[in-house]
Amino acid sequence: MPRDVFSALADPTRRQVLDLLSRRERAAGELGRAFPHISQPGMSRHLRVLREAGLVRVRQVRRHRYYSLQTDRLAEVDAWIAKYRGFWATELDSLEAYLDARPRPRKDRPR
Amino acid sequence: MPRDVFSALADPTRRQVLDLLSRRERAAGELGRAFPHISQPGMSRHLRVLREAGLVRVRQVRRHRYYSLQTDRLAEVDAWIAKYRGFWATELDSLEAYLDARPRPRKDRPR
């Protein structure tokens, strides 16, 4: 079933897995060995979450399952963040000037 | 205590709150009324998570607590995603060509 991409990224281990995959594809066991404090089934389930979120693909070759990055969904996250990029790009960290420059939408009445 | 920014972003309601704040600062109650299906304490706790993640600031004016965006941490998330931006930017969605151009990691022997 489809998973929320943001939730999938909420786990630091899963983000690190994606970091590894960003360099090259890797077999499940190879990924598991990169995180010695996590058991094999533990890693397998992290990979499942990433699969269900559409963040990775699997390709079976002989006995191995090679995971690789699927970037479409990451692009969605990037699109979400893009809305905010202007804030720090323009050094407008205090926000105040930006807000004051707007036409004051008048948000007093609830609906 | 410090919160993980990615976990804070994992909740859709909290992302919508940030979307609202990206336009202008808002009082807590104003934010609450924007989500009629969530109780006042519910929203208050979402705001706490956002505070602890450093994603918002609060400014108290008379009886109201005005929340506004704090973009530093979002910039961190953006920096993380930036590493992947090249993937979809270069139309290399299938990844295969990219991987095949590499020297075959030969991952048969465990260690």
Add this chain to the structure above:
DNA sequence: CCATCGCATAACCATATTGGTATATATTGT
């Protein structure tokens, strides 16, 4: 002062998530 507003916290509950051990399944080597 006292009531009320605006919001946070506390206490509680249901569900989700994460991690572990044990086990299943599929593929390959002998």
Add this chain to the structure above:
DNA sequence: ACAATATATACCAATATGGTTATGCGATGG
């Protein structure tokens, strides 16, 4: 056919999360 390899699933305990109601508390208005 059998053992070994590679990975996934089942099951369970511990904790985290998100929501609700009840309550606390500072600030304000009468």
